[in-house]
Structures are given as structure tokens and as C-alpha cells.
Amino acid sequence: MRVLHVITGLGIGGAEQQLRLLLRHLPTDHDVVTLTNPGAVAAGITADGVSVTHLGMAGNRDLAALPRLAGIVRRGKYDLVHTHLYRACVYGRFAARLAGVRAVVATEHSLGARQIEGRPLSTGARALYLAGERLGSATVAVSDTVARRLERWGVPHDRIHVVPNGIEAGRFRYDEPARRATRERLGLPAGAFVVGGVGRLTRGKRFDTLVRAVADLPDARLLLVGGGPERDALLSVARRRGAGDRVLLTGECEDPPSGTGALSLPALLSAMDVFVSPSPEEAFGLAVVEALAAGLPVLHVTCPALHDLPAEAAPGARQVSGAVPELTDELRMHQKRFTAGPWERLPTPQAAHHYDIARSAERLMAVYTIATRGASDRR
Structure with missing residues (x-):
């Protein structure tokens, strides 16, 4: 299975380092695109032998990044696109659809009760998130707590899968x-x-x-x-x-x-x-x-x-x-x-x-299987 991971940035952070750790345990052929900031974690992922592409996105409203990302997805002939963090989830889901990839999984790493990725929640952010979420196949919550928050936001229960963060x-x-x-x-x-x-x-x-x-x-x-x-x-x-x-x-x-x-x-x-x-x-x-x-x-x-x-x-x-x-x-x-x-x-x-990372990787692979089968059925 060929998987493209799309993440907002690869500076040092919990979601970023969790992605690097997961890549070491996932039995997939995978590449990574970072929309911005190819920092220390990008260097670490590259050192691990995984290709990292910097999209060079200029800001939240850099719509020119969307066709560039769709082109990467199309040329890579990926079976599934997996997005991480808010901005990557929004742009990655749309880009995957533009490129014809219908199996799209998004991990919600940082949804709090009153903020997302350290920023206050707003009606506009929620509406944009839900509009993009409908284009995906599944949304992964890193805890039961986040799963309940996603449901309260309006994400359908049957589209949410809990895959906890993991450690070695x-x-x-x-x-x-x-x-x-x-x-x-x-x-x-x-x-x-x-x-x-x-x-x-x-x-x-x-x-x-x-x-x-x-x-x-x-x-x-x-x-x-x-x-x-x-x-x-x-x-x-x-x-x-x-x-x-x-x-x-x-x-x-x-x-x-x-x-x-x-x-x-x-x-x-x-x-x-x-x-x-x-x-x-x-x-x-x-x-x-x-x-x-x-x-x-x-x-x-x-x-x-x-x-x-x-x-x-x-x-x-x-x-x-x-x-x-x-x-x-x-x-x-x-x-x-x-x-x-x-x-x-x-x-x-x-x-x-x-919270063993190998167990988390197994659970994520089960979500991938559901997403790709569902995409095949829709085709």
C-alpha cells in the first residue's frame, strides 16, 4: 500500500514526532509532504529513509498550494492520503479529491475542549473542518476524549476511529x-x-x-x-x-x-x-x-x-x-x-x-484497510 502523509509542519512537536515514530512501524510504502517548516523532525524522517517534500506554503490562505499538493498526490499514485494537524487536514483532503484519491484518513492530534492546536476554537474553523471532513474516509482520534469532542463538533460516530498515540x-x-x-x-x-x-x-x-x-x-x-x-x-x-x-x-x-x-x-x-x-x-x-x-x-x-x-x-x-x-x-x-x-x-x-507504538500501528493499518475498501466500493 502506497501512503502519502501530509502534515502542516515538521518542527519539533508532539504530533510531528509521533508521525516519525509511526512511520518506523507502519508496513507501508510511504512518503511525507510538509506544508511548511521542514525542521528537525523532517531531517529525522529523512535520516530514517523516508522521502520528505516541502510544499512551501506561504500561509493559511495560500490557495496556490492546493494544485501543487494535488499534483504530488497524482504523480505518486498513492492508494491513500493520511493528513495530520488542522491546516494539512483541510488542504490534504481537498487535494486528494482533486487527484482522484478517495481513501483519505485524517488524524486529529490536538483538539481540545476550547482550542485546537493552541488556538481558540471558532465557528468558522469548525465549519471549514467539517466541510473537509466529509471528503475523507475516516477521522482518527488519539484518545477517547478527542473522539467525544469530534462527535460534539458534528463528526458522525461511525467515521471516528480511536488510535492512541504510542511510545517505545x-x-x-x-x-x-x-x-x-x-x-x-x-x-x-x-x-x-x-x-x-x-x-x-x-x-x-x-x-x-x-x-x-x-x-x-x-x-x-x-x-x-x-x-x-x-x-x-x-x-x-x-x-x-x-x-x-x-x-x-x-x-x-x-x-x-x-x-x-x-x-x-x-x-x-x-x-x-x-x-x-x-x-x-x-x-x-x-x-x-x-x-x-x-x-x-x-x-x-x-x-x-x-x-x-x-x-x-x-x-x-x-x-x-x-x-x-x-x-x-x-x-x-x-x-x-x-x-x-x-x-x-x-x-x-x-x-x-x-500505549505501545506497535499496537497503535496495527490499529492504524486496520483503519487504512477500511478506508481503502470503502473507496474501492464507492468507485
């Missing part, structure tokens, strides 16, 4: 030598209590609450992995709270790294002692699952990946409100246990094994 759990297993080496490289004291977080540094992720909570804990350090527009604002909050020297922002982390010498996400997680996800709105919560696979105790405000499972699947995870006083108290308890010692990693929970 074995890669995240705690590594003591990696912990020592990573702390030494980052300048973190070997015996320091380190609170960690991973994600794009935007207002919606609410990392400012985590900075404030850690600032109220004497001797605690904060290790934040990710880049984004709120970086300087977060550092400013840390300085005002007297914790400027205890907050470390590493910048973006491509995982697995395609460049030599770059720190991997598993190594960075090994350097942490407790993980916090303060975001009040998530479509899945991949970073939480990865932290659990690394044996970290986790505090999270919301995580659909865990909400969709029994509580015993992730005994090391605890849901919190996200308010700074509560977060500070929770972290203070972890800090006390850490200083009392010995501090041991938790066993990998069932939740981490449940």
Missing part, C-alpha cells in the same frame, strides 16, 4: 549512568531534587505555575524540556521569585535525536525525580505516559491517556488542580521522601505498556 516503552526505562551523565552535562548537582516537565512553552501549558511552585521549595531544581514563545517570560518569573539559578530550560528536544551528541528524552527523564504536567487541556498527554515509562511519579492536571484507563494502570500518577499552593504542597511531600532516601524509581506501569 523500553527506550524510556530508567538508566542510572544516563542520569549521572545528564546531570553532569546540565550542571545539576548529583544529589539535588529535580522537578521535571516536558512540552511546548506556551501560555496554555501553564508552566508558569510550575515555576512558581518550585521557587517556593528551597533547594529544589526545575528542568523544563521544550521551546516556545514563553521561554523568556518563564525565566523572568523565576528571577522575580528568587529562583533564577534553580530553573533550567533545555530548549527543544528531538526524540530520538538525529544529530550526534544531542541529549535524548529518556536521558533527560532519567535526570528528573518527579514529573509535572500542569496543562489544563490535552488531547492525549504523551509526555505523562513517557514519564511513567521512565519510572517517575507524575502529577498532572489532565491526561486523557490515563482518564481512558483504570486507575490501577498508573499507580504512580496523581491528578491535581494545578493551583500553585496545592502543587507546592505535593512537590514538598515528594522532596521530603527524596531527602529521606533511598529514592527508587517506580516500576513501569501497565499504562506505559498499553
